Amino acid sequence: MLGTLLPGAAHLQNFHPLVVHFPLALLPGAVLLYFIAGLSGRESLAWTALGLLGLGTLGGAVAVGTGLYAMGGVMVDPTVHERLLDVHERWMLATAALAAVLTGWALVARPIPRRGRVFFALGLLVLLAVMTKGADYGGRLVYDYNAGGSACGQPIEFTR
Numbered sequence: 001m002l003g004t005l006l007p008g009a010a011h012l013q014n015f016h017p018l019v020v021h022f023p024l025a026l027l028p029g030a031v032l033l034y035f036i037a038g039l040s041g042r043e044s045l046a047w048t049a050l051g052l053l054g055l056g057t058l059g060g061a062v063a064v065g066t067g068l069y070a071m072g073g074v075m076v077d078p079t080v081h082e083r084l085l086d087v088h089e090r091w092m093l094a095t096a097a098l099a100a101v102l103t104g105w106a107l108v109a110r111p112i113p114r115r116g117r118v119f120f121a122l123g124l125l126v127l128l129a130v131m132t133k134g135a136d137y138g139g140r141l142v143y144d145y146n147a148g149g150s151a152c153g154q155p156i157e158f159t160r
């Protein structure tokens, strides 16, 4: 049934690639809206930003769950495991932790923290940087080393 309706999804070895794009889109959207809200002083935008931040953090938690599950089954060479998968895991756990802290802070001082606002803004920028760096390792796993795919034989030893 799934193979007929969505043959691409049916070929996936795990759900991780289906969920990662939610935090990858929602968190930058939240940061953009928070900055526009901060500059324009429009509180309604800050509420929307808080909503996006919360949803992005939830999506990040689901991505962490599916990622940890995927790690157990995905077949990669031990060199790729060490140089890419373990590194991806560390960056993404840091991303999820930072997103949770910033969401908690924004919920307590909703919709946008007034005291320590500069640190909140810096935290949002660091969040995007950490997420982008970590996701790049995830992309390399898939597009350089065929993790979770069946385009060519496994395992492929790490080269660069």
Ligand code: HEM
Residues within 6 Å of the ligand: 013, 014, 015, 016, 017, 020, 023, 024, 059, 060, 061, 063, 064, 065, 066, 067, 068, 069, 070, 071, 074, 085, 088, 089, 092, 093, 095, 096, 135, 138, 139, 140, 141, 142, 147, 148
């Ligand atoms: C915020 C959390 C996370 C995000 C946004 C994220 C993002 C990504 C991205 C963008 C890819 C490439 C997928 C593609 O292009 O199809 C990927 C692949 C992968 N990630 Fe993550 N990741 C997260 C957490 C984790 C964690 C904690 C692990 C645990 C080790 C993990 C394990 C994997 C694995 C095994 C792959 C290879 C593809 C697969 O079999 O699913 N990820 N991730």
